[in-house]
Amino acid sequence: MDKSEKTALSLSGILLVVFFGAIMYASIAKNIDVPTCITDMDPFVSDTLFETGSDSYELHMVARMWAFQPSTVRLPVGSTVDLYVTSQDIIHGFKIDRKNVNLMAVPGAINYVRVTFDEPGEYLYACHEFCGAAHHTMAGRFIIEDRNDLTDAGGPL
Amino acid sequence: MENYSFRFSKSSKYLNATLLIIPMVLLFIGVYGGFMQTLFRAGIVQSDPFVGGDYYKGLTFHGVLNAIVFTTFFAVALGNALIPYSLQKQLNSKIAWASGILMLVGSVVAAVVIFIGEATVLYTFYPPLKAHPLFYIGLTLLVVGSWLAFYNWIPMYLEWRRENEGIKTPLAVVGMFTTFIIWFIASLAVAVEILAMLLPWSLGLVDEVNVMLARTLFWFFGHPLVYFWLLPAYVMYYSFMPKIAGGKLYSDMAGRLVFMMFILFSIPVGTHHQYMDPAIGAQWKLLHGVFTFAVALPSLITAFTLAASLEYAGRKNGGTGLFGWMWKLPYFDKEKWFFPYLILGLIIFIFGGIGGIINASYQMNIVIHNTAWVPGHFHLTVAGPVLLAFLGGSLYLIGQFMNKEIRFKGWAMISPYIYTIGLFIMSYGLKIGGLKGMPRRTNTGASYANPDSILYQPDWITYIDLSVIGGSIMFIGIIMYLVPFFGTVFAKSVSDEEGAVVTFPISEPLHDEPATWLRNFKPYVIIAIILIILSYTPVILDVLEATYGGSLPYSPNSPIPLR
Numbered sequence A: 001m002d003k004s005e006k007t008a009l010s011l012s013g014i015l016l017v018v019f020f021g022a023i024m025y026a027s028i029a030k031n032i033d034v035p036t037c038i039t040d041m042d043p044f045v046s047d048t049l050f051e052t053g054s055d056s057y058e059l060h061m062v063a064r065m066w067a068f069q070p071s072t073v074r075l076p077v078g079s080t081v082d083l084y085v086t087s088q089d090i091i092h093g094f095k096i097d098r099k100n101v102n103l104m105a106v107p108g109a110i111n112y113v114r115v116t117f118d119e120p121g122e123y124l125y126a127c128h129e130f131c132g133a134a135h136h137t138m139a140g141r142f143i144i145e146d147r148n149d150l151t152d153a154g155g156p157l
Numbered sequence B: 001m002e003n004y005s006f007r008f009s010k011s012s013k014y015l016n017a018t019l020l021i022i023p024m025v026l027l028f029i030g031v032y033g034g035f036m037q038t039l040f041r042a043g044i045v046q047s048d049p050f051v052g053g054d055y056y057k058g059l060t061f062h063g064v065l066n067a068i069v070f071t072t073f074f075a076v077a078l079g080n081a082l083i084p085y086s087l088q089k090q091l092n093s094k095i096a097w098a099s100g101i102l103m104l105v106g107s108v109v110a111a112v113v114i115f116i117g118e119a120t121v122l123y124t125f126y127p128p129l130k131a132h133p134l135f136y137i138g139l140t141l142l143v144v145g146s147w148l149a150f151y152n153w154i155p156m157y158l159e160w161r162r163e164n165e166g167i168k169t170p171l172a173v174v175g176m177f178t179t180f181i182i183w184f185i186a187s188l189a190v191a192v193e194i195l196a197m198l199l200p201w202s203l204g205l206v207d208e209v210n211v212m213l214a215r216t217l218f219w220f221f222g223h224p225l226v227y228f229w230l231l232p233a234y235v236m237y238y239s240f241m242p243k244i245a246g247g248k249l250y251s252d253m254a255g256r257l258v259f260m261m262f263i264l265f266s267i268p269v270g271t272h273h274q275y276m277d278p279a280i281g282a283q284w285k286l287l288h289g290v291f292t293f294a295v296a297l298p299s300l301i302t303a304f305t306l307a308a309s310l311e312y313a314g315r316k317n318g319g320t321g322l323f324g325w326m327w328k329l330p331y332f333d334k335e336k337w338f339f340p341y342l343i344l345g346l347i348i349f350i351f352g353g354i355g356g357i358i359n360a361s362y363q364m365n366i367v368i369h370n371t372a373w374v375p376g377h378f379h380l381t382v383a384g385p386v387l388l389a390f391l392g393g394s395l396y397l398i399g400q401f402m403n404k405e406i407r408f409k410g411w412a413m414i415s416p417y418i419y420t421i422g423l424f425i426m427s428y429g430l431k432i433g434g435l436k437g438m439p440r441r442t443n444t445g446a447s448y449a450n451p452d453s454i455l456y457q458p459d460w461i462t463y464i465d466l467s468v469i470g471g472s473i474m475f476i477g478i479i480m481y482l483v484p485f486f487g488t489v490f491a492k493s494v495s496d497e498e499g500a501v502v503t504f505p506i507s508e509p510l511h512d513e514p515a516t517w518l519r520n521f522k523p524y525v526i527i528a529i530i531l532i533i534l535s536y537t538p539v540i541l542d543v544l545e546a547t548y549g550g551s552l553p554y555s556p557n558s559p560i561p562l563r
């Protein structure tokens, strides 16, 4: 192999190692990770939301043709949610707009992610895996409210 | 290594012409589907005026016909042409015809089932959406037919090796064998998925299917599938392009190294399509991510080697200075109409490659997974470099095998430029739309892009419109290509010989290293199998451990299971 070819090969290798280093940095230092294998959670067939501490919630989300249950989730700003997602029928996708949350909802398995809402506003979640004829209508919203709005509305949900 | 010719028998001549013409018709139908999709997405049409049916039926035949049928046929046709040519041996035309007929019957059966609306499951056919059993049978026949074509080349290669001890196997043959070794190993997984799981389940012989397991087997196949698309294009880049540009291949060894690296790392990476899936440990996803980075390396080497080959050609053509050589390449030479198909593909692949590294980057996948970014990305790979190289290759081969002078060379030369412009516009729209949250595989026209819908997303409209503009230009580009293709098919033959006398522009190497350690597939295949076992065992175990209950079949039209 001639010299310039070797240089190109080494530079390419170094570039990929640097990229990989960035991934490890995000994972270890910034704690950004992809969903992992969950075995300690019992299967669920209906949706529930409950408070697990101050500002922390656990949400069991069920995707089905063609709606998410729940389809609207109201929470106060600053909430941290342990989100478990599964599907009742076929494969669906779940991604929260403007949040680092993206999960496949697969029947026969439970997916998990933790998410914190620091900004008030509406966050769309649209199904992003083809799930039949009305797939494009399958969506829901997190509505994250300021503390003062909440007192009028009478608390979360 | 001067330009030599090889005479194909009459039977192989007709076979190869068939393997090129029929898929071209199917490609046209598929591309029409793609164009309609852009209109659906913008809400311009609500049902298909010609073939009927909704967005998702169109999306299914678009994906299946373009990405599975057309590509497989071309890969087989290229092998059926380059392997006999490079080894100077006749094909066993009985086996070759059997393979071709299986592929044709399989594709037509699958296509008909899709068109009558019995298989709206998209080209990934994830259960528990169920297609008509004939859809699975059709796909199986297509794959088995392609295996048979490969099987036909093996004795030719072994015989050649015995007769030519100590001589390097021609690079084109190495490339075609690499393509089909990867294809064979990968398609074993999808064969298991179809034959052991989906087909009996769709026939009603078993009730339930493990969806995560089926999905994992699919992606065992699904990533190497993209190399099955890409590698025939690489074969043409390495063997044809330097010669057409007027130069030599910069390094023969680089080409061989690249192909062997693809054998090693193409397969143990499939879980990068499942980063967002449940039931697979994050650490195994990361491991597949590492191997994905490893498989980026051969593409980076290719970028260098091909650029260096073009620089050599440009300087030989009189280019000087640091960049002057770039302007001395045959971009607009009608007689070298093949060159634009290759060089434009490479330019597109710069963006396709960057997008691929982004997708592979573990957490970064959270941002783009299943958004419109993804089709934006892969039109820059499979519908970019792969498609253009295959179109150029099809036109070249049809001229050679039918003994015809290429007609409308000007159209042939200009159409890839038109297509590329459209492609950049469409992909830009899809990719940025995706970053704004627009999902893929979604008929936005009926909801998110409809101002009367409660789901209306005004932010996405600009990008949806850009994909209409880009998609229309791409469609025009394809029609401009079909003029020279069918013009040539129906032109008068320039000779009335039996059989076909075929010549390929095979490049000579500039640096011709001995590369003795790259001459044998065996050690690479063995290491690849070890890597596959190491990387897939924990994934499969996780899936089996973490999933509960199986799934009954569903139709796309109802939330009630079919039984």
Ligand code: HEM
Residues within 6 Å of the ligand: B031, B034, B035, B037, B038, B059, B060, B062, B063, B066, B067, B122, B123, B124, B372, B375, B379, B382, B383, B387, B426, B439, B440, B441, B442, B443, B467, B470, B471, B472, B474, B475, B478
């Ligand atoms: C005129 C040319 C083309 C246009 C306008 C076009 C347009 C599109 C559009 C709008 C989508 C759908 C996006 C979605 O809803 O997710 C799509 C999907 C796709 N296209 Fe194309 N495309 C073209 C050519 C091609 C070619 C030549 C290939 C392959 C060789 C190809 C392969 C695919 C695949 C595999 C999908 C994904 C299908 C799926 O998600 O199930 N396209 N295309």
Ligand SMILES: [Cu+2]
Residues within 6 Å of the ligand: A063, A064, A065, A066, A091, A092, A093, A127, A128, A129, A130, A131, A135, A138
């Ligand atoms: Cu859905």
Ligand SMILES: [Cu+2]
Residues within 6 Å of the ligand: B222, B223, B226, B270, B272, B273
């Ligand atoms: Cu992949």
